[in-house]
Amino acid sequence: MNASVPAGTEDIPVLDYSLFREELITMLGREQFHCLNYFCHRIPEGLRFMCCIADDETGTIRILCHEKKDGGTSLRSLSDSCTAMHIFEREIHERYGLGFEGHPWLKPVRYPHDRADRRNVISTYPFYEMESEVLHEVGVGPVHAGVIEPGHFRFICNGEKVLHLEIQLGYQHRGIERLFTEAGENGLRRSLLAESIAGDTATGHGLAHAQLSESLAGFIPPPSLEIERCIALEMERIGIHIGDTAALCADVAYQLGQVACEALRTLIINTTQFWCGNRFGKGLIRPGGSDYPLTEKIADEILRVLGEVERRYVNVTDCVYTLPSVLGRFEETGTVSRQQALSAGAVGMAARSCGLVRDIRASHPFQYYRQMEIKPALQTKGDVMARGRLRVMEVRESAGIIRKLVEVWKNGEKNTGRPVYDLRFMPESLAVSVTEGWRGEICHVALTDADGRLVDYRIKDPSLHNWMALALAVRNQEISDFPLCNKSFNLSYCGNDL
Amino acid sequence: MIKEIRILADHRIQYIADLRNQVLSERFRGRPVISAEITSSQAEAAATMCPTAAIDGESGSIDLGRCTFCNACAFMFPGVFRFSADYRIAASERSGLIVKPGQTGWSGFNGLAVRPVIRRLFRRALKLRQVSAGGDNSCEMELHAAGNVNFDMGRYGIEFVASPRHADGIVITGPVSENMADALEMTYRAVPSPRLIILCGTDAISGGLFAGSPAVKRDFIEKHHIDLYVPGNPAHPLTFITGIMDMLGI
Numbered sequence: 001m002n003a004s005v006p007a008g009t010e011d012i013p014v015l016d017y018s019l020f021r022e023e024l025i026t027m028l029g030r031e032q033f034h035c036l037n038y039f040c041h042r043i044p045e046g047l048r049f050m051c052c053i054a055d056d057e058t059g060t061i062r063i064l065c066h067e068k069k070d071g072g073t074s075l076r077s078l079s080d081s082c083t084a085m086h087i088f089e090r091e092i093h094e095r096y097g098l099g100f101e102g103h104p105w106l107k108p109v110r111y112p113h114d115r116a117d118r119r120n121v122i123s124t125y126p127f128y129e130m131e132s133e134v135l136h137e138v139g140v141g142p143v144h145a146g147v148i149e150p151g152h153f154r155f156i157c158n159g160e161k162v163l164h165l166e167i168q169l170g171y172q173h174r175g176i177e178r179l180f181t182e183a184g185e186n187g188l189r190r191s192l193l194a195e196s197i198a199g200d201t202a203t204g205h206g207l208a209h210a211q212l213s214e215s216l217a218g219f220i221p222p223p224s225l226e227i228e229r230c231i232a233l234e235m236e237r238i239g240i241h242i243g244d245t246a247a248l249c250a251d252v253a254y255q256l257g258q259v260a261c262e263a264l265r266t267l268i269i270n271t272t273q274f275w276c277g278n279r280f281g282k283g284l285i286r287p288g289g290s291d292y293p294l295t296e297k298i299a300d301e302i303l304r305v306l307g308e309v310e311r312r313y314v315n316v317t318d319c320v321y322t323l324p325s326v327l328g329r330f331e332e333t334g335t336v337s338r339q340q341a342l343s344a345g346a347v348g349m350a351a352r353s354c355g356l357v358r359d360i361r362a363s364h365p366f367q368y369y370r371q372m373e374i375k376p377a378l379q380t381k382g383d384v385m386a387r388g389r390l391r392v393m394e395v396r397e398s399a400g401i402i403r404k405l406v407e408v409w410k411n412g413e414k415n416t417g418r419p420v421y422d423l424r425f426m427p428e429s430l431a432v433s434v435t436e437g438w439r440g441e442i443c444h445v446a447l448t449d450a451d452g453r454l455v456d457y458r459i460k461d462p463s464l465h466n467w468m469a470l471a472l473a474v475r476n477q478e479i480s481d482f483p484l485c486n487k488s489f490n491l492s493y494c495g496n497d498l
Numbered sequence: 499m500i501k502e503i504r505i506l507a508d509h510r511i512q513y514i515a516d517l518r519n520q521v522l523s524e525r526f527r528g529r530p531v532i533s534a535e536i537t538s539s540q541a542e543a544a545a546t547m548c549p550t551a552a553i554d555g556e557s558g559s560i561d562l563g564r565c566t567f568c569n570a571c572a573f574m575f576p577g578v579f580r581f582s583a584d585y586r587i588a589a590s591e592r593s594g595l596i597v598k599p600g601q602t603g604w605s606g607f608n609g610l611a612v613r614p615v616i617r618r619l620f621r622r623a624l625k626l627r628q629v630s631a632g633g634d635n636s637c638e639m640e641l642h643a644a645g646n647v648n649f650d651m652g653r654y655g656i657e658f659v660a661s662p663r664h665a666d667g668i669v670i671t672g673p674v675s676e677n678m679a680d681a682l683e684m685t686y687r688a689v690p691s692p693r694l695i696i697l698c699g700t701d702a703i704s705g706g707l708f709a710g711s712p713a714v715k716r717d718f719i720e721k722h723h724i725d726l727y728v729p730g731n732p733a734h735p736l737t738f739i740t741g742i743m744d745m746l747g748i
Contacts, residue, residue: 111677113713122677142681145660147628147642149635150678171678174632175713189549192566192707199636199732243639260505262646263512270523277525277581280636282731283568291573292525312508319501494634497675 006215006431009447012050012065017075020066024051028082032057034345034358036434036443037460038088040096045069047096052432052445056363061432074099084345087464094120110170110497114178125168127154134158138479142171149493153482160478165471172497180457187213187287187421194444195282197459198495202278203229203236204437205459205495206285208444211366212433213287216446217423221288225416226368227409228294231302232272232284234398234405237438238306239268241391241398242313244490248388249320251484252329257320264309264316271305274298288420299406310399317392321385330385334473334485337382344468348440350489353390354382360436367435368405387488425452439463439492461495512647518586518740527567527581528737530560534600536578544571544579550706562587562595562606562729563703585734588741589727595703607744615692616725617747620666623655624746626696627665627689631682632714633672636732637699641669644735651739654748662686667694667725673701673708676715683718694725696742699733706731 015023027033036052046069053062068075077100079086092098093106097116100106108115111122129137135158142150150171156164176197183189194209195202207229214221221229243265249257269279276284276292284292320326336346338355351358359376361369377393379386425448433444440462447456470489474482514520522528541558545551552564553571558578560571571579586604589595594606630638644651645658659665662685674682686693697719700706708714728741 113676113711123680142678143627143629143662143685147630147638147658149630149633149638150681171675171681172630172632172672173675173677173713174673174708175711176708179708179711186549188547188568188570189707192549192568196634196701196707199634200639202636256502256505259512259647260509262643263509263648266512266643266646266648273526274523275525277523277527277569278567278731279640279734280732282636283527291569312505315501315508316505319505492635494632497677 006426006429007063009428009430012063012430014065014067017066017068020049020064021076021078023064024053024078025081027053027062028084031342034347035085035088036061036432036441037445037458038085039445039458040092040098041447041456043067046071047098050430050445052443054364054434056358059364061364061434063430063432073097074101076100077102079103083343084465087468108170110173112173112498113175122170127168128164128166130156130164135163151493155479155482157479160480162474162477162479162482165474167467167471169467169493169496172494174494174498176498177457177459181454184454185422187419187423191286195285197498198461198492199280199282200240200492201236201437201439201442201461201495203232203281203285204435204442206281207233207367208433208435208442210285210287211435212431212444212446213423215433216425216429216431216448218426219288219420219423221367222415222417223368223412224294224409224414225290227405227412228290228416229285230368231294231402231405232281233435233437234402235268235272235302236281237398238309238395239265239272240438240490241395242268242309244487245317245320245388245391247487247490248330248384248484249326251487252326254320254323254326257316257326260312260316264313267305267309271302274301286419287423289417291419293414293416294409299409302402303406306399306402310396313392313395321389321392327385329481329484330388331383333384333481334477334488335381335383336469336473338380340472341382341469344472345465346469347465348436348462349387349390349394349438350440350466350469352376353379353386355380358441360434360441364434372401372404374401384484384488425454427452437462439490440466459498461492463491463496466491467496513650514648517649517736517743520585520736522583522585522736524583526583526585526734527569528734529582529584529587529604530562530565530597531580531582531602532558532560532597532599533578536599540575540578544574547571547574550700550709557599559596559598562597563592563727564700564706564709565729566700566706566731585736586740587729588737588744590725590745592724592727595727595729607741609744609747612745613725616694616745619692621746621748624667624742625657625659625665626667626669627662627685628658628669628671629682629685631670631672631678632675632708633699633701637671637701637730640732640735641671641698641738644738649735649739651742654743656739656742662688663690665689665693667696669696669698670702670719671698673705673711673714674716674719676713679715679718686718695722696726696728697724698728698738700729700731703727703729
């Protein structure tokens with residue numbers, strides 16, 4: 001299917017599980033395919049499995065479906081053939097109690113409120129253990145030293161060297177998917193929820209939701225609205241990347257880089273506030289239109305600030321990435337190989353920093369990116385340095401994209417309408433919406449019933465895949481480098497926990 | 499060296515000298531202003547539309563503890579509801595967060611409601627431990643920003659510390675997820691007495707969009723005395739810092 005057109009649920013062929021599994025394994029064995037989302041939901045006769053596979057070469061999404069009506073308690077796992085599927089099968093197991101034969105370890109993902117077995121609670125998480133006289137374990141969290149979200153990190157160390165890191169999440173679970181279906185036709189409430197999936201990605205998730213609502217209603221956004229959305233998305237990317245550069249500098253005690261970047265981030269997010277009244281862009285993205293259409297004055301302010309920030313950011317990062325004391329900490333720290341990224345199913349920045357091109361703007365263009373040629377920035381070494389430098393490349397790339405978009409916007413028709421909160425959805429449909437947020441690909445999936453009511457809303461934040469990449473990055477590193485590695489990925493806890 | 503000097507020359511002085519009297523951009527959504535002439539049908543319609551039930555259907559007043567500052571009521575009735583750029587909206591009592599029609603200025607902060615021990619002990623140094631309990635990371639990032647070169651709350655001795663053992667109180671963000679409820683309780687217990695509790699952001703104050711979710715458990719908030727309420731989605735760093743300054747009597 002094409003991402004902007006929903007599929008009728010009746011038209012999706014239901015495959016027998018052995019065929020479903022075989023098809024998936026064949027596809028996912030090739031690099032051009034990766035899984036956007038794989039989930040399960042209840043139907044009257046049992047369980048229905050839906051798998052959305054992205055084909056990066058053709059820019060299409062394939063939907064595979066299997067219905068399990070035999071009442072059996074387990075299925076043959078996909079994870080022993082495609083490692084990246086491990087997290088989805090764990091999620092299905094946790095929610096529906098279904099086993100997967102051949103899965104290495106069906107550990108809990110987030111302890112959702114509707115989990116199959118309420119006796120499993122977050123304090124009884126089954127950690128991987130190594131028995132040894134010389135090894136020791138270090139537990140960190142859920143409450144961390146900094147002002148960040150909660151999660152637990154369990155290290156197994158030999159002296160100062162990390163042999164294994166296990167990341168246990170779920171503390172942030174708020175039941176947000178269910179709140180989407182409960183919000184139903186209330187497009188305003190859904191929009192607010194979308195902006196709160198991960199507040200640092202309000203635009204990325206807000207857009208995924210708006211796009212999904214519009215595709216289910218057959219609404220085609222006018223070019224000016226598409227352009228404004230892309231500008232907002234790139235502004236979000238720039239703001240976060242500069243803020244992360246500040247945080248990386250702070251972790252290696254390079255104060256000049258830290259404070260200079262903090263001040264630059266403020267300029268960017270205050271410009272977003274100038275546009276829509278909120279530093280995180282909350283309120284800017286809405287289905288059907290916008291409450292804050294771009295104006296000449298705002299567009300000029302964006303260009304002015306962008307020019308200033310880009311110039312200064314390049315100066316700062318020239319300094320940061322040539323300073324021996326910084327390079328000594330960044331280079332060859334927290335390396336993830338291309339192969340590891342591929343098998344972990346890494347997406348977005350985490351993939352692009354080790355030579356794996358995963359960028360929805362290029363492979364499955366959405367909104368105004370369809371009219372543009374996006375060449376994803378790429379690094380190959382997969383270390384902290386690569387993730388840092390990738391941010392510099394992406395800030396410059398995004399600034400260029402915004403300039404182009406503003407130019408097109410200035411010369412084009414400005415017919416952005418007001419938001420539409422009561423869009424009527426097509427009945428019996430499945431819609432998939434993908435965007436490229438600053439962390440990577442965001443995927444929202446919705447299903448409607450015979451009356452066009454929302455019956456299921458599924459969200460995937462890029463962090464779901466990328467946490468595994470972080471766990472791999474710190475192997476054989478000094479435990480003292482963990483904060484730096486963590487920061488270099490800057491993954492979302494609430495995006496994972498939902 | 500030359501490079502560094504160039505960066506510093508561009509950087510200049512960043513800190514905001516007067517944190518109480520900043521002019522934020524016109525569209526910033528802070529203290530709401532509700533027309534005294536609001537009709538009962540307008541109040542009712544706005545209350546029905548409000549996604550977090552923050553508007554009272556009879557009087558038309560807005561509870562900032564529930565409001566997500568989405569501006570939908572102002573778009574619905576432009577002459578009746580308006581969000582001003584006044585960011586000084588922290589309150590010492592829960593009832594102080596209710597803005598009534600015809601109200602001008604902020605009356606939510608009642609100095610008499612502040613426990614005397616707070617001003618006596620923490621006026622010149624207040625160390626805080628942040629606990630995110632289902633927060634979406636926007637409030638957390640704003641709290642982090644409160645200590646940065648622009649807002650620099652450290653000048654008043656206010657800062658976040660790594661351990662609850664070193665803290666005088668906790669700042670909670672998020673609606674308090676069930677999975678974080680125990681950790682929140684443990685962190686609070688680890689803070690030596692006397693200790694204070696600050697709720698930051700609409701989610702923390704009322705549950706916000708997540709109020710009533712089966713994954714949220716708010717017993718902790720309900721059973722403890724709250725010393726400061728800082729509304730917002732997320733709360734602006736200036737709202738947070740000036741709220742603390744008012745609490746400490748700075």
